[in-house]
Amino acid sequence: LQASEHAFDHVLQAIATDSDPWAIVDFSDQPFNFTAEVIKLLEREGFLQFQERGVVLTEKGRALLRERGISPKKLLQCKTCGGSGVDFEQFRDAYEQYKEIAQYRPKPLDEFDQGVLTPEAAFRRLALMIQQGDVENKRLAILGDDDLMSIALALTGLPTEIITFELDERYVRYIEKISQDRRLPIRVIPLDLRDRLPEGLVGSCDTFLTDPPENFFGLMLFVERGLGCLKPGEGKAGYFGVTLTEASLPKWYKVERSLLENYAIVFTHIAYEFSDYENWDFLLDTIRTDIPVFRNQPSKAWYRSTFFRVETLADFAPTNDSFKRGDIYMDEERLVYSRKKGKG
Amino acid sequence: LQASEHAFDHVLQAIATDSDPWAIVDFSDQPFNFTAEVIKLLEREGFLQFQERGVVLTEKGRALLRERGISPKKLLQCKTCGGSGVDFEQFRDAYEQYKEIAQYRPKPLDEFDQGVLTPEAAFRRLALMIQQGDVENKRLAILGDDDLMSIALALTGLPTEIITFELDERYVRYIEKISQDRRLPIRVIPLDLRDRLPEGLVGSCDTFLTDPPENFFGLMLFVERGLGCLKPGEGKAGYFGVTLTEASLPKWYKVERSLLENYAIVFTHIAYEFSDYENWDFLLDTIRTDIPVFRNQPSKAWYRSTFFRVETLADFAPTNDSFKRGDIYMDEERLVYSRKKGKG
Numbered sequence: 001l002q003a004s005e006h007a008f009d010h011v012l013q014a015i016a017t018d019s020d021p022w023a024i025v026d027f028s029d030q031p032f033n034f035t036a037e038v039i040k041l042l043e044r045e046g047f048l049q050f051q052e053r054g055v056v057l058t059e060k061g062r063a064l065l066r067e068r069g070i071s072p073k074k075l076l077q078c079k080t081c082g083g084s085g086v087d088f089e090q091f092r093d094a095y096e097q098y099k100e101i102a103q104y105r106p107k108p109l110d111e112f113d114q115g116v117l118t119p120e121a122a123f124r125r126l127a128l129m130i131q132q133g134d135v136e137n138k139r140l141a142i143l144g145d146d147d148l149m150s151i152a153l154a155l156t157g158l159p160t161e162i163i164t165f166e167l168d169e170r171y172v173r174y175i176e177k178i179s180q181d182r183r184l185p186i187r188v189i190p191l192d193l194r195d196r197l198p199e200g201l202v203g204s205c206d207t208f209l210t211d212p213p214e215n216f217f218g219l220m221l222f223v224e225r226g227l228g229c230l231k232p233g234e235g236k237a238g239y240f241g242v243t244l245t246e247a248s249l250p251k252w253y254k255v256e257r258s259l260l261e262n263y264a265i266v267f268t269h270i271a272y273e274f275s276d277y278e279n280w281d282f283l284l285d286t287i288r289t290d291i292p293v294f295r296n297q298p299s300k301a302w303y304r305s306t307f308f309r310v311e312t313l314a315d316f317a318p319t320n321d322s323f324k325r326g327d328i329y330m331d332e333e334r335l336v337y338s339r340k341k342g343k344g
Numbered sequence: 345l346q347a348s349e350h351a352f353d354h355v356l357q358a359i360a361t362d363s364d365p366w367a368i369v370d371f372s373d374q375p376f377n378f379t380a381e382v383i384k385l386l387e388r389e390g391f392l393q394f395q396e397r398g399v400v401l402t403e404k405g406r407a408l409l410r411e412r413g414i415s416p417k418k419l420l421q422c423k424t425c426g427g428s429g430v431d432f433e434q435f436r437d438a439y440e441q442y443k444e445i446a447q448y449r450p451k452p453l454d455e456f457d458q459g460v461l462t463p464e465a466a467f468r469r470l471a472l473m474i475q476q477g478d479v480e481n482k483r484l485a486i487l488g489d490d491d492l493m494s495i496a497l498a499l500t501g502l503p504t505e506i507i508t509f510e511l512d513e514r515y516v517r518y519i520e521k522i523s524q525d526r527r528l529p530i531r532v533i534p535l536d537l538r539d540r541l542p543e544g545l546v547g548s549c550d551t552f553l554t555d556p557p558e559n560f561f562g563l564m565l566f567v568e569r570g571l572g573c574l575k576p577g578e579g580k581a582g583y584f585g586v587t588l589t590e591a592s593l594p595k596w597y598k599v600e601r602s603l604l605e606n607y608a609i610v611f612t613h614i615a616y617e618f619s620d621y622e623n624w625d626f627l628l629d630t631i632r633t634d635i636p637v638f639r640n641q642p643s644k645a646w647y648r649s650t651f652f653r654v655e656t657l658a659d660f661a662p663t664n665d666s667f668k669r670g671d672i673y674m675d676e677e678r679l680v681y682s683r684k685k686g687k688g
Contacts, residue, residue: 004658006579013477069481076432076475078425085429087422131420133357137413234593235350249578250657253610260604266597268650270614306612313594314348 009070011038016065017072019054021291022298027073029244031333033288040291050292082120084274086127094155095123101178102148106170110282113213113329114146114168118301121275122152125209125239125307128271132309134207134237135159141201141229143193143210143222146171154184163201163229165191193225196320203318205229209239211305214246215331219255221322227263228318236312238265241275241305246333264316269309276301287335353414355382360409361416363398365635366642371417373588375677377632384635394636426464428618430471438499439467445522446492450514454626457557457673458490458512462645465619466496469553469583469651472615476653478551478581479503485545485573487537487554487566490515498528507545507573509535537569540664547662549573553583555649558590559675563599565666571607572662580656582609585619585649590677608660613653620645631679 007030014027014035021039028035039055042048047061057065065071077083088095099119108114117125126149129135136158142150143165150164164186166172172190179186189198208229212222223240230236242252259265279298287294351374358371358379365383372379383399386392391405401409409415421427432439443463452458461469470493473479480502486494487509494508508530510516516534523530533542552573556566567584574580586596603609623642631638 004578006577009579010477071480073477074434074474074480076430076434076471078422078429078431080424081422081429083429085422085425085427086420088420090418090420127420130418133354133417136415136418233350234348235353249610249612249655252612253604253608253657256600256611257604260597260601264597266593267600267611267614268593268596269616270611271616272613272653309616311593313597 007034008038009068011035012065012068013070013073015048015055015057016070019056021055021293022302025245026302026304031248032245032335033333036288036291036294053296055293084124086124086131088123088127091123091156094152095119097155098152101151105148106174108146108280110286112168115280116278117147118276118278122147122149125275126152129239130158132237138206139204141205141208141226143208143226145175147211148175149209150175150186151178151184154186159185162186163205164188165193167192193222197225197228202228202320203231206231207237211241213329214243215329215334216251216254218329220258223259224322228320230312230318232317234312234314234316238310240308242308243303243305245303246335248333264313265310266313267308268311271307273304274307275305277303351378352382353412355379356409356412357414357417359392359399359401360414363400365399365637366646369589370646370648375592376589376679380632380635380638397640399637428468430468430475432467432471435467435500438496439463441499442496445495449492450518452490452624454630456512459624459647460622461491462620462622466491466493469619470496473583474502476581482550483548485549485552485570487552487570489519491555492519493553494519494530495522495528498530503529506530507549508532509537511536537566541569541572546572546664547575550575551581555585557673558587559673559678560595560598562673564602567603568666572664574656574662576661578656578658578660582654584652586652587649589647590679592677595677608657609654610657611652612655615651617648618651619649621647
């Protein structure tokens, strides 16, 4: 276990806050595999006990908390908006339609690193984007759309056009079908984002949105493809989600610095843990199996991402090149522990 | 008028959203002097008219909006939390005490670039900091404290100690008096932040908070003094507020990039327009006087700042050096137009 007192204390605090192992992963703000390793170690050393669905501190564990001055996390999120700060009530009609449509979408697959936003989380992203003026009368690019954000956005009637790049044929067909049935201004383009964008679409959009894979190359690749879609010059916007469960702060740092050094863009929003995800079926088949409490499906949302917004500056110029090649899915911070047991 | 279609459209949209000139400055998300210049130009060219307290688009102005595809800004902030995402109800007692104390504070002066948070805004900052685990059992540094955040934070009973650096003797005395009367763990240190920190305090704190002046050198100086207060290694936090009214996005870019390139820190939060400020008496004495609608005192809060949080990484080491010397208050984006008419 790589020693980091600070990260260790974060996990201890999460354990002091909740007994549900998935809530502990959520509150710890550390990569899953690190949190799991700390829990395993604490159990082995007698600081906590595994119970049927949770973990409980022993007397020795409670003494450790006192010794390290750790108290439960203070939860101060606004309950009305789930801490998002936005209100999408104005788009209630679109929301109801979206919920219905989202229910019948193809099931997320590990193969494509899929995992979808809750409908509320999807509409909170949409509200933030609309409020920033990045949707109305704009041409949008969505890169990877298992969240069906193209449909959510189109249902508001605000965007001029939405270009959706998607690798999974099931989603290509589903979005196309919904879009045709409801006459939504969506163009779905089947594309593996490791390949270059169709030249005609480089520099053609006002706004992009993506939920990238979270190893460094995957993250950079998706965001850079997004930037490739944006028109040159200032005032265009890019949105992307990044978790702490699969991306540590040193990785965030690398991404932030690389983007600022390579592009004329500025960070305007880092909306911390803005987005909640639905639980997914293949979770327990893909994570490590050595810790009993992680063999039960979570009972509520625990996987969250922070929502980043970048805005282009006057010198911005889109490009169809990408940062660097490499595997875009795996690294040691990934939730998926072994692909052997997964569906991929 | 330096041409920027994008910034120009932002001002047009703000005018389409509200007739109150101060609300227009707020919604435009551009430096005050730019917004004022656009309003002046639009009036001269017949796109809008000045009325007693507001501006109204003419038919020619409305045609311009249609032509440029501009519609009013969609306001989607959560009303419960004012868009902040946090709820400070748990600290209601501290809040009531703080409101009382804040009411009798010395009046903000232009000389020290003072301008204070509303009590609600102060407690929203406090709630975010507490929720992130940066207050309880921590040693905090406050750099410049006309917001009396040292008192707000101490009243919660959570911090171990608060070190407050303050230049204005009136505030030094006021904070010391309150702190003695109520036995709060606050140490006030009179200091011009252009001078170095007392050596014994370098690297001594877990968290810093500052609301810096907003020219580039002032911003960097205050944040760097804050970083100088933090203990070495990972997991320490810094908070600072930056507006769009006195700092353009190109300046944000320069600050973000300089910080990432010079320090082992990562941006974890950029809470957009998180903080509202009280109106202040000297406003009309210090801004440009050539535009009639800006000769009336604003009737509600319009000046807002975005709240940044940085977190240190393992390699972080505090330093008592600062980035560069220079005037820390003035630049062309500053609200204060001429110091001749101001009090400074």
